[in-house]
Amino acid sequence: MSDSPAGVVDLLGVLAYAELTAFLRLAEDAAAFAPSLTDRAALSDLAAAEYAHFRLLRDRLTWLGVDPEEAMAPFVAALDDWHAQTRPGDWLEALVKAYVGTGIAGDFYREAARHVDPETRKLVDEVLAEESRSEFVVERVRAGLAENPKLSGRLALWARRMVGEALSQGHRLAAARPELALLLVSMAPQEAGTSEAGTGEDLVEIGRLFARLTEEHGKRMAALGLVPGP
Amino acid sequence: MSDSPAGVVDLLGVLAYAELTAFLRLAEDAAAFAPSLTDRAALSDLAAAEYAHFRLLRDRLTWLGVDPEEAMAPFVAALDDWHAQTRPGDWLEALVKAYVGTGIAGDFYREAARHVDPETRKLVDEVLAEESRSEFVVERVRAGLAENPKLSGRLALWARRMVGEALSQGHRLAAARPELALLLVSMAPQEAGTSEAGTGEDLVEIGRLFARLTEEHGKRMAALGLVPGP
Numbered sequence: 001m002s003d004s005p006a007g008v009v010d011l012l013g014v015l016a017y018a019e020l021t022a023f024l025r026l027a028e029d030a031a032a033f034a035p036s037l038t039d040r041a042a043l044s045d046l047a048a049a050e051y052a053h054f055r056l057l058r059d060r061l062t063w064l065g066v067d068p069e070e071a072m073a074p075f076v077a078a079l080d081d082w083h084a085q086t087r088p089g090d091w092l093e094a095l096v097k098a099y100v101g102t103g104i105a106g107d108f109y110r111e112a113a114r115h116v117d118p119e120t121r122k123l124v125d126e127v128l129a130e131e132s133r134s135e136f137v138v139e140r141v142r143a144g145l146a147e148n149p150k151l152s153g154r155l156a157l158w159a160r161r162m163v164g165e166a167l168s169q170g171h172r173l174a175a176a177r178p179e180l181a182l183l184l185v186s187m188a189p190q191e192a193g194t195s196e197a198g199t200g201e202d203l204v205e206i207g208r209l210f211a212r213l214t215e216e217h218g219k220r221m222a223a224l225g226l227v228p229g230p
Numbered sequence: 231m232s233d234s235p236a237g238v239v240d241l242l243g244v245l246a247y248a249e250l251t252a253f254l255r256l257a258e259d260a261a262a263f264a265p266s267l268t269d270r271a272a273l274s275d276l277a278a279a280e281y282a283h284f285r286l287l288r289d290r291l292t293w294l295g296v297d298p299e300e301a302m303a304p305f306v307a308a309l310d311d312w313h314a315q316t317r318p319g320d321w322l323e324a325l326v327k328a329y330v331g332t333g334i335a336g337d338f339y340r341e342a343a344r345h346v347d348p349e350t351r352k353l354v355d356e357v358l359a360e361e362s363r364s365e366f367v368v369e370r371v372r373a374g375l376a377e378n379p380k381l382s383g384r385l386a387l388w389a390r391r392m393v394g395e396a397l398s399q400g401h402r403l404a405a406a407r408p409e410l411a412l413l414l415v416s417m418a419p420q421e422a423g424t425s426e427a428g429t430g431e432d433l434v435e436i437g438r439l440f441a442r443l444t445e446e447h448g449k450r451m452a453a454l455g456l457v458p459g460p
Contacts, residue, residue: 020270020271020274023257023274023278024257024258024260024261024270024274025261027253027257027258027277028254028257028258028261030254031255036299037247037250037298037299037302037303037306038298038299040254041250041284041288041298044250044253044281044284045281045285047257047281048253048278048282048285051274051275051277051278051281054271054274055275055278058271068268069266069267069268072267073267076267
């Protein structure tokens with residue numbers, strides 16, 4: 001069951017909708033907030049990359065014989081709500097969202113992908129590898145903070161809010177899609193089924209998962225020149 | 231002067247900004263109006279293609295030693311105003327805009343590209359060749375009209391409004407950028423300079439240009455199942 005079609009289809013479905021929505025929201029933010037045409041083009045570039053990712057995931061779902069629209073449907077409300085709760089108010093907030101918000105979401109998907117078949121994992125890792133494209137975000141945010149150091153408190157709070165909203169929507173999805181949630185704990189379902197100590201090890205593993213997520217989030221905040229906050 | 235850097239840079243600049251803006255507006259319309267995730271993805275696909283075109287044009291400007299932002303700047307107001315005047319109110323209007331509005335704009339750029347150096351012309355033609363991608367637009371609009379034939383009057387008016395606004399912004403650009411406007415008449419500027427009959431032949435040529443534009447517009451309207459109107 002660790003190659004469970006339900007879990008794999010859920011992972012590809014949520015990630016496909018995440019990429020499609022990220023594409024549309026980044027384009028919206030680029031149109032609304034970019035202070036120059038060069039900046040607008042740079043954020044548009046990130047947006048277009050998300051669309052290319054969406055296409056890979058959609059094609060994979062089709063190849064698996066799954067209707068992409070059906071695979072994405074269960075995740076529309078949670079992801080739309082996340083975006084509605086994290087609508088940027090200006091250019092720097094849009095950039096921090098593109099980097100920190102997209103980053104923490106990517107970490108979750110990457111963790112889930114550790115327990116699926118190698119081919120799916122390779123696709124997910126490919127879709128989530130975008131460090132080089134985000135470099136301009138880091139540069140722009142650091143330049144903005146250098147110009148006005150007082151912004152760091154507000155942007156750190158903003159980043160924290162995005163993580164909070166991500167956890168909140170993550171909980172909601174985990175309750176609604178148990179196969180997807182099971183992918184997040186390193187013990188594959190069939191191992192859990194054959195092990196007496198399932199629950200205890202699960203908890204340890206969940207602790208490790210959150211330690212990894214926290215660490216990656218901290219790295220991103222540091223890269224931007226922000227303090228993660230309590 | 232038919233290879234005039236000013237005219238070529240203007241053509242690449244206006245087309246680059248047109249593609250960047252089309253990308254952002256199509257993404258906005260996909261997010262706002264698509265009735266299904268499949269439709270949202272299909273319009274997003276058109277949007278992503280526009281972004282790829284923008285990138286080709288931007289790279290060409292950079293290769294020519296021109297700052298893309300400076301090349302695009304003179305055209306921002308006219309193109310932004312065109313989009314502001316043609317903001318769709320629903321999904322079918324968004325599709326008609328994507329097909330008819332983008333189509334007439336493309337015809338103008340294609341005409342201008344007839345009188346520049348072969349390399350620029352090849353790039354412009356490549357960027358404007360998107361018939362296959364627009365097939366889904368034709369299908370959706372025809373299906374919408376089959377379902378509700380009464381819509382055809384409103385959509386035909388909508389298409390006419392886009393053409394009117396395009397001509398109006400085109401006039402504005404022609405007045406502000408004479409080098410670009412000169413590219414639209416088939417007599418290259420140096421020929422006009424050596425010919426006594428320049429003015430008369432210009433008028434004949436402008437008549438032919440509008441005949442071609444009208445014919446292409448009529449073909450697009452017919453493809454959608456709409457009557458061009460008076």
